[in-house]
């Protein structure tokens with residue numbers, strides 16, 4: 660069972676009447692990874708999550724979690740997963756502690772030292788009534804209930820809603836720890852910045868179609884960044900202009916500034932071949948721009964994001 664994917668969908672399709680919200684989704688989420696499921700509003704993220712959790716019946720195709728069929732083995736699956744829906748309903752008059760006790764009882768008990776540890780990390784007040792909490796503080800209770808049973812797979816729909824930056828940082832550390840322990844995190848989001856620090860891979864969905872699945876490292880290599888290099892000797896004006904992924908080359912005596920899109924070692928190899936490189940600095944890869952290229956609905960579907968990115972900048 661440990662070789663089977665954490666989550667797998669095959670041709671997963673969901674229609675609401677005449678409207679196709681999910682269109683033949685083939686996706687494999689590995690064990691031990693944080694997987695970010697990204698897409699604009701209305702792309703089908705919640706529909707996908709609700710379908711794989713058997714809260715919705717697929718129109719076609721199938722889904723499995725830890726090798727178990729989503730629908731036929733729904734009860735067994737519940738024992739192994741943590742789930743934070745986008746609209747978790749809680750009783751406003753219950754305190755955080757009572758709310759978590761309620762969720763724990765549904766699961767047949769919980770280790771309170773884990774709960775208290777999570778509450779401390781997220782700076783969550785469990786003594787206050789849930790209805791008196793701000794959105795972000797209520798969300799912390801939701802996160803605790805998703806993590807508290809040390810589940811094999813944690814599925815979360817827009818989990819960072821309302822969390823302040825410090826809490827987000829802690830939450831990202833929690834996700835990374837889950838993955839490091841060989842367990843799996845699947846989270847949906849509509850903003851890349853929310854997942855790029857924690858996720859190993861991202862799947863991008865648009866209009867019910869899975870547009871791409873990429874590792875964050877590969878996404879980064881597709882991002883255009885500015886590179887500045889200082890050399891021991893003057894550099895020819897046309898140096899670097901033939902290197903793949905290089906554009907906007909400016910050479911001033913011993914300093915070269917250029918835009919680069921690709922794996923860094925290709926550029927470094929060229930920079931150090933027959934030259935003495937003294938210093939190099941690069942700007943932060945702008946993943947958001949790549950992601951926006953995926954989001955745009957006015958271009959052809961099969962456009963490579965980097966090409967779109969270049970078009971946008973041209």
Ligand SMILES: Nc1ncnc2c1ncn2[C@@H]1O[C@H](COP(=O)(O)OP(=O)(O)OP(=O)(O)O)[C@@H](O)[C@H]1O
Nearest residue numbers: 675678680698699700701702703704705706707849
């Ligand atoms: N019960 C329903 N009946 C009809 N259409 C629906 C229903 N639920 C969702 N839809 C439609 O299906 C599409 C996908 O919705 P879904 O909620 O899955 O998107 P999402 O990616 O989660 O969006 P968001 O980021 O806004 O939460 C949308 O166009 C939505 O209007």
